[in-house]
Amino acid sequence: MDQLRKSILEDLPEIEWISDPALRQGTIDAWALALEKSSFSRISEIPGEANPGMMVMRRGGQNVHLSGVTRLALASVDYFAAVYPEAVIDRDIVIAGGLCHDVGKAFECDPENQKRWKADASLVGRPxxxxxxxxxxxxLTVGLPEAIAHIAACHSPEGDNVKRSxxxxxxxxxxVAWWTISAASGLTQDGTIPDHFTKKFEPRKAREMQKAAE
Structure with missing residues (x-):
């Protein structure tokens, strides 16, 4: 296994929870392609932010967010599977979708792209x-199922214009829960929380964490 794919499994260990080998490999392939087309060398280098400069985490990269969202989503799946076994929910699609929902941030958060777009938004837009x-x-390029591409495309406000799966x-x-709880817990940097969030709550001051010895 090459170093890039090894780093993907290190940053997103939840990939191993996907039972379908083809879907598991496709998830790795998606992140490998996204990183290869960016200036980032691994997922954990992508800034932990909802959008560039918005909801910026005080610490941790996108890998923390991706793992967190996937685990929160799975908690919902497991609850309904236990209490309402008649509910038909595809666990593998939820895992792969959770891990790939922000695969496009390797592009949007790339500092080289941000620099180009800010220089002249009249050329190709910003972003x-x-x-x-x-x-x-x-x-879609790496051959992941349409259901995963749908999650990547429609997990954000873009999905408000369609019927989500x-x-x-x-x-x-x-x-939404991950970002809301993070912001309300004081885990995001001051001045990066959008108004539609701040009018809902007052962020709680997070405890001081002891820094590791140098």
């Missing part, structure tokens, strides 16, 4: 493509 759109492109709803709600 030219938001991460949901680019993420769907990545998913059940698995997309689960990932979308987990994504």
């Amino acid at each position: 030219s493509l938001r991460h949901p759109v680019y993420g769907a492109y990545i998913c 059940l698995e997309c709803i689960i990932v979308h709600e987990a994504d």
Whole structure:
């Protein structure tokens, strides 16, 4: 296994929870392609932010967010599977969708792309493509199922214009919950929380964490 794919498994260990070998490999392939087309060398280098400069985490990269959203989504799946076994939810699609929902951020958050777009937005826009759109492109390019591309494309406000799949709803709600709880817990940097969030709550001051010895 090459170093890039090894780093993907290190940053997203939840990939191993996908039972379908083809879907598991496709998830790795999607992130490998996204990273190869960016200036990032691994997922954990992508800034932990909802959008460039918005909801910026005080610490941790996108890998923390991706793992967190996937785990929150799976908690919902497991609850309904236990209490309402008649509910038909595709666990593998939720896992892969959770891990790939922000695969497009390797493009949108790339500092080289941000620099180009800020220099002259009249050329290709700023950004030219938001991460949901680019993420769907990545998913389809590597052969991931349409259901995963749908989650990448529609987990964000873009999905408000369509009927989301059940698995997309689960990932979308987990994504919103993750960012809301993070912001309300004081885990995001001051001045990066958008107004529609700040009017809902007052962020709690997070405890001081002891820094590791140098």
